[in-house]
Amino acid sequence: MQNVVKPFVSTVRGALTYRGREGQLAWFGHRLAGLGTLLFFIIHVIDTSWVFFWPEGYMHAIALYKTPAFLIGELMLGLAVLYHGLNGLRITLMDWRPSLWKYQRQMTWGTFGLTALIYAPVFVIMMGHILQIWPGIEIAAR
Amino acid sequence: MEVTLKVRRFNPEQDEKPYFAEYTLKDVEPVDRVLDLLHHVKWYIDGTLALRRSCAHGICGSDAMRINGVNMLACKALVQNLIKGERGTIQVEPMYGLKVIKDLVVDMEPFFDHYRSVMPFLVNDTIPEGGRERLQTPEQRERFDEGTKCILCAACTTSCPSYWANGTYVGPAAIVQAHRFIFDSRDEAGADRLAVLSEENGVWRCRTIFNCTTACPREIPVTQLIAEVKGEIGRR
Ligand code: FES
Numbered sequence: 001m002q003n004v005v006k007p008f009v010s011t012v013r014g015a016l017t018y019r020g021r022e023g024q025l026a027w028f029g030h031r032l033a034g035l036g037t038l039l040f041f042i043i044h045v046i047d048t049s050w051v052f053f054w055p056e057g058y059m060h061a062i063a064l065y066k067t068p069a070f071l072i073g074e075l076m077l078g079l080a081v082l083y084h085g086l087n088g089l090r091i092t093l094m095d096w097r098p099s100l101w102k103y104q105r106q107m108t109w110g111t112f113g114l115t116a117l118i119y120a121p122v123f124v125i126m127m128g129h130i131l132q133i134w135p136g137i138e139i140a141a142r
Numbered sequence: 143m144e145v146t147l148k149v150r151r152f153n154p155e156q157d158e159k160p161y162f163a164e165y166t167l168k169d170v171e172p173v174d175r176v177l178d179l180l181h182h183v184k185w186y187i188d189g190t191l192a193l194r195r196s197c198a199h200g201i202c203g204s205d206a207m208r209i210n211g212v213n214m215l216a217c218k219a220l221v222q223n224l225i226k227g228e229r230g231t232i233q234v235e236p237m238y239g240l241k242v243i244k245d246l247v248v249d250m251e252p253f254f255d256h257y258r259s260v261m262p263f264l265v266n267d268t269i270p271e272g273g274r275e276r277l278q279t280p281e282q283r284e285r286f287d288e289g290t291k292c293i294l295c296a297a298c299t300t301s302c303p304s305y306w307a308n309g310t311y312v313g314p315a316a317i318v319q320a321h322r323f324i325f326d327s328r329d330e331a332g333a334d335r336l337a338v339l340s341e342e343n344g345v346w347r348c349r350t351i352f353n354c355t356t357a358c359p360r361e362i363p364v365t366q367l368i369a370e371v372k373g374e375i376g377r378r
Pocket residue numbers: 194195196197198199200201202203204205206215216217218
């Protein structure tokens with residue numbers, strides 16, 4: 001446990017106190033998105049296995065996923081997967097063509113921008129879906 | 143100008159925890175360097191302040207520290223680039239990721255251990271043609287020019303999140319040093335260095351974050367050199 005906790009704490013402390021630039025921001029976001037997606041995978045594998053082992057539990061889980069906290073989580077998951085993928089492509093590209101380092105700031109901002117651009121319609125579609133299945137949110141939003 | 147210098151201090155023989163000491167300095171010139179301010183504190187206010195410096199001109203690499211949250215050489219950090227206006231605060235901390243011995247002095251030994259691990263010296267046991275010099279074209283010399291600028295200040299290595307997470311990572315500085323010899327046409331131990339760097343704690347711990355490149359006081363494109371070494375491992 002020590003081997004996991006210590007590096008985790010020192011990295012987070014460094015990331016919060018060292019004033020790195022775009023690259024550090026992109027990396028931190030990448031890690032957050034990666035860990036978030038991993039969390040989803042773990043939950044998903046467990047709840048899907050319940051179809052077989054504990055069907056009532058599965059039905060309960062499905063009902064739970066229609067609550068606001070999980071619907072917002074679903075929105076975040078979309079963003080996390082998208083950003084993690086695009087940023088991963090940027091890093092691959094930079095490692096493949098080292099001379100691109102001169103444009104690293106622009107490319108990082110480009111990745112943020114592209115993520116926002118692709119995510120915008122996804123957000124609208126998912127949000128529409130959420131409002132349909134859970135109209136209460138509409139009231140709360142007003 | 144009036145500058146409040148906040149210095150993170152820690153004397154393991156007295157203090158339980160590090161703390162920030164504040165010094166108010168008057169009549170600071172915009173072109174004064176942070177090193178000048180630290181000198182002023184040490185010479186006229188509190189002689190117990192511990193810091194390393196030698197050349198005071200950005201050559202020896204002994205005074206890298208975290209200034210306003212970013213690694214730089216105190217002797218190259220001008221006050222006017224850190225403070226806009228007539229007064230302000232400058233925060234000075236030791237580099238992160240290496241053990242603090244006292245105040246701004248950190249234990250550089252782990253850093254130099256990584257440096258030594260990549261064999262930072264020319265390896266060639268053959269007798270050169272004519273028995274005197276190992277000749278090289280200007281292009282061959284140019285190939286590894288960037289790496290020769292390194293002054294081993296550790297600003298890059300201690301700015302690297304991968305190094306914060308894991309001190310066994312060889313770190314950007316050692317990879318830059320390896321690059322300097324791997325791409326030197328006169329050297330013959332490139333394969334040995336690449337073997338060291340392709341291990342678990344070698345180049346693959348680099349996540350292409352670019353903190354090292356922005357921290358380097360010698361403007362070495364560190365991340366580019368690391369990526370070139372990654373590519374070289376792939377090619378061989
Ligand atoms: S004192 Fe030598 S590099 Fe700053």
